Amino acid sequence: MANTLHNGRYVLDTAESVVAAGTTLRLASVHFKGTGDESECILHDGNGKVVWATKLGDVSLNGYTDGHNFGKDGQIVDGLDLDTIDNGTLIVYLAKS
Numbered sequence: 001m002a003n004t005l006h007n008g009r010y011v012l013d014t015a016e017s018v019v020a021a022g023t024t025l026r027l028a029s030v031h032f033k034g035t036g037d038e039s040e041c042i043l044h045d046g047n048g049k050v051v052w053a054t055k056l057g058d059v060s061l062n063g064y065t066d067g068h069n070f071g072k073d074g075q076i077v078d079g080l081d082l083d084t085i086d087n088g089t090l091i092v093y094l095a096k097s
Contacts, residue, residue: 002083003017003019005046006034008093008094008096009091009092009093009094010080010090010091010092010094011089011090011091012080012085012089012090012091012092013085013088013090014082014085015028015082015083015084015085016083016095017081017082018046018079018080018081019079019080019081019082019092020046020079020080021046022046022078022082023078023079024076024077024078024081025076025077025095026071026074026075026076026077026094026095026096027051027070027074027075027076027077027079027080027092027093027095028070028074028093028094028095029066029067029068029069029070029092030043030051030052030064030068030071030089030090030092030093030095031065031066031067031090031091032054032056032066032067032085032088032090033064033065033088033089033091034056034063034064034065034066034086034087034088035064035087035088036056036064036087037050037056037057037058037064038039038055038056038057038086039055039056039064039086040053040054040055040056040084040085040086040090041053041055041066041082041085041086041088041090042071042080042082042083042085043080043081043083043090043092044080044081044082044083045077045078045079045080045081046078046079046080046081047078047079051075051077051080052068053058054066058089061074065089070095073095074095080092092093
């Protein structure tokens with residue numbers, strides 16, 4: 001699968017890929033579904049700043065998933081760069097402007 005945009009959300013599964021370069025985005029939340037223990041995901045903005053990161057532990061009780069809600073105002077970023085993703089999918093939900 002390749003990185004795609006569907007109805008206000010990015011579905012990302014390819015590491016080292018830049019998404020929406022030079023575009024200001026307001027993030028509502030992220031949800032990572034890994035496929036096993038120790039799956040890792042690191043999301044940067046277009047300037048190299050870590051926006052969100054996780055490394056799933058051994059036998060995660062929540063089905064190899066992790067996520068974060070950026071609050072009612074969201075998190076403003078300048079583009080996205082999925083630096084690392086191990087065996088899984090990251091869904092980035094965009095907030096309404």
